[in-house]
Amino acid sequence: MNATLENPAGVADELAALVSSATLLRRAEPMAKHTTLRVGGPADVYVEPASEADLASVLKFCGARNIKFFILGRGSNLLVRDAGFRGVVICLAQPVFSKIEITSERMVCGAGARLKHVAVEARRNGIAGMEFLEGIPGSIGGALRMNAGAMASATFDIVESVRVMDFAGEVREFAPRDMAVEYRSCATLKKYIALGAVLRGKPDSMVEIGQRMTAYSEKRWASQPAAPSAGCAFKNPPNIGAGRLIDEMGLKGTRIGGAMVSLEHGNFIVNDNKATAQDVLNLIAQLRAKVKAASGITLHTEVEIIGD
Ligand SMILES: Cc1cc2nc3c(=O)[nH]c(=O)nc-3n(C[C@H](O)[C@H](O)[C@H](O)COP(=O)(O)OP(=O)(O)OC[C@H]3O[C@@H](n4cnc5c(N)ncnc54)[C@H](O)[C@@H]3O)c2cc1C
Incomplete structure (x- = not known):
């Protein structure tokens, strides 16, 4: 499913004809609105199916046309690039789901x-x-x-x-x-x-x-920032927490543009409300390089990175 969308308006119109009127369909939907990190450019087409039948119709359509699609939850583990997503984002946000x-x-x-x-x-x-x-x-x-x-x-x-x-x-x-x-x-x-x-x-x-709750x-x-983030940026490597590793290297507070390593938790990258996805990506790259150089440990992102 790797084709890019050449005619998003046409795709949205064709999809609208296939699904019930209760299914929500939008074009050029800003993904920053749908991610807790609050960054990310537009999805060509955004769909909230109103039923399993409508979801199946959207999937079959994307399959038949070789159109890329992405399943969005609440966007709390997601970094969408600034250019957005060329394809169809499907979100099961309607009450039926x-x-x-x-x-x-x-x-x-x-x-x-x-x-x-x-x-x-x-x-x-x-x-x-x-x-x-x-x-x-x-x-x-x-x-x-x-x-x-x-x-x-x-x-x-x-x-x-x-x-x-x-x-x-x-x-x-x-x-x-x-x-x-x-x-x-x-x-x-x-x-x-x-x-x-x-x-x-x-x-x-x-x-x-x-x-207990x-x-x-x-x-x-007591340890997590309230500012917009996507949770832990990195998976924990064996035997040490990624946050502790970053903290021990004195990297808390490192900033690129509007993205900063949280002062509360070394594994959280927070958005000061002006960050771009590129700021966050650059900060991730810088942290990975510094950790690798100092400890030999390769950090792998936990946050999923999508888009163009
Ligand atoms: C402040 C904060 C605290 C967090 N704390 C934790 C924590 O303690 N522990 C933890 O594990 N995570 C934590 N997270 C990360 C995140 O909340 C979890 O990973 C969460 O499970 C992601 O759910 P989501 O609905 O937001 O998924 P999304 O971020 O929307 O998507 C994540 C992945 O799930 C896929 N997906 C979503 N819905 C479906 C579906 N119906 N079928 C198939 N694939 C699907 C997406 O395609 C994507 O690959 C935190 C995040 C934040 C912002």
Whole structure:
């Protein structure tokens, strides 16, 4: 799916004719509006499908035309380049994809559901094990793809099954054992779109769950900046945190344009509201080069970089 879009207006018109009127379609949609880092140029076409049928239609259309597409969650692990994205960005942000249904200790969550809502609903229903999701500003879809984690837990610790759509629009279900899952990645979801997942926790008292959530939140906000960011810029190399490595090298506060290494956390690059994507990319390159030169360690980005 590597073709660039030569006629975005025509593509948007053709897509509009294929999907229901409830599907949202926009042209030249600024991605800075859809990422927590608040940088990124326009997507040629931006789509929020109103149903699985409409999502399947968009995917089949992109496949038939060899049009590049990207699945966007809440954009909290994303750096979109300043020139934007030549293709179709698909976001499962409509309510039909964000439902959370609960039966005893199982939560059936749509891919668009916010992790914070999942954690809050789990507490309200006395389900323990989801507390760590509380402070991660992503969606279930993004958390599955990234195997997001915090406080010594990760998403796939609590996943019982994942419902997916392939790029031809066919729906199937996976057990986690049949998926390629590792630290901060589920490679299977490079080839499928997560529609939702069944999460399983354990019964516990609302009070104790609430206490753990409060403790996690306090721990997080004691070390994490409030300024716009995409979370951790780098994956942790073996045996040392990337943030600690950057901190120990005295690189906190390093700035390029409007992008700066957070003073609170060495692995966060923050936007002072004037940063461009290029500022952030340059800062990432500089940090990688300095860390490599000083320690021999190659840092790999955790944040996903897309666009032209
Ligand atoms: C302040 C802050 C704190 C953070 N703290 C943490 C933390 O503690 N732990 C942690 O792990 N991360 C953390 N993150 C990073 C980020 O929140 C997580 O990686 C999150 O899971 C990304 O979800 P998202 O919906 O925003 O995905 P996006 O950023 O939109 O997308 C990320 C990836 O997921 C893919 N994707 C999204 N939806 C789907 C879908 N339905 N099907 C298939 N693929 C999909 C995208 O294509 C992309 O490849 C933090 C980020 C910020 C800004």
